[in-house]
Amino acid sequence: MSFEPRTRDHVENTIANVVEMAAHKPRTDYSPAAMHPGDELVAFARLAVDVGHPLKNSAQIGFALRADQWGRGLGAEMVGLLLRLGVEQLGVYRIWGARSPHNTASARVMTKAGMVEEGVIRGHIKLASGWRDSVVHSILAPEWEQTR
Numbered sequence: 196m197s198f199e200p201r202t203r204d205h206v207e208n209t210i211a212n213v214v215e216m217a218a219h220k221p222r223t224d225y226s227p228a229a230m231h232p233g234d235e236l237v238a239f240a241r242l243a244v245d246v247g248h249p250l251k252n253s254a255q256i257g258f259a260l261r262a263d264q265w266g267r268g269l270g271a272e273m274v275g276l277l278l279r280l281g282v283e284q285l286g287v288y289r290i291w292g293a294r295s296p297h298n299t300a301s302a303r304v305m306t307k308a309g310m311v312e313e314g315v316i317r318g319h320i321k322l323a324s325g326w327r328d329s330v331v332h333s334i335l336a337p338e339w340e341q342t343r
């Protein structure tokens with residue numbers, strides 16, 4: 196992940212921010228929860244529109260599935276739904292995600308959803324273990340239309 200394990204206080208703050216940002220107009224931040232029938236939370240995802248540059252129309256995605264749900268195809272489904280939300284509902288042209296160079300599951304899930312591996316951002320994130328590179332994957336709206 197791109198962050199260290201969080202405290203309960205930190206997570207409560209994050210959820211409060213998510214709820215607050217959901218009311219922004221225009222809305223630029225989407226953090227859907229994925230539920231199993233029976234209201235059981237199994238995953239958390241995020242699509243954040245990159246704001247602040249009039250010539251850009253892009254958004255970054257993030258996603259995490261509860262560990263006991265891995266390997267059943269839910270990750271790929273979740274990324275597909277995020278791309279659909281971004282391109283089809285919000286009209287975003289470019290959607291990208293950044294992963295750890297060691298995260299082969301994330302690489303596979305994004306590739307399976309049609310995202311292309313773009314390259315490496317060197318020294319992207321500072322973790323307790325030191326500076327970490329990120330591998331960037333992306334998809335453009337016309338590519339999503341074809342993939343779909």
Ligand SMILES: CC(C)(COP(=O)(O)OP(=O)(O)OC[C@H]1O[C@@H](n2cnc3c(N)ncnc32)[C@H](O)[C@@H]1OP(=O)(O)O)[C@@H](O)C(=O)NCCC(=O)NCCS
Nearest residue numbers: 258259260265266267268269270271294299300301303304
């Ligand atoms: C990344 C993550 C969402 C993948 O979800 P998942 O539901 O387990 O993945 P899926 O079952 O949809 O698998 C999709 C593909 O990835 C492959 N895959 C899944 N886990 C893998 C692993 N650990 N190593 C290699 N390939 C893996 C599957 O075999 C499948 O490929 P296939 O269809 O060719 O067989 C999940 O591992 C996770 O939540 N990890 C922790 C959070 C995280 O890393 N988020 C991404 C941050 S960038």
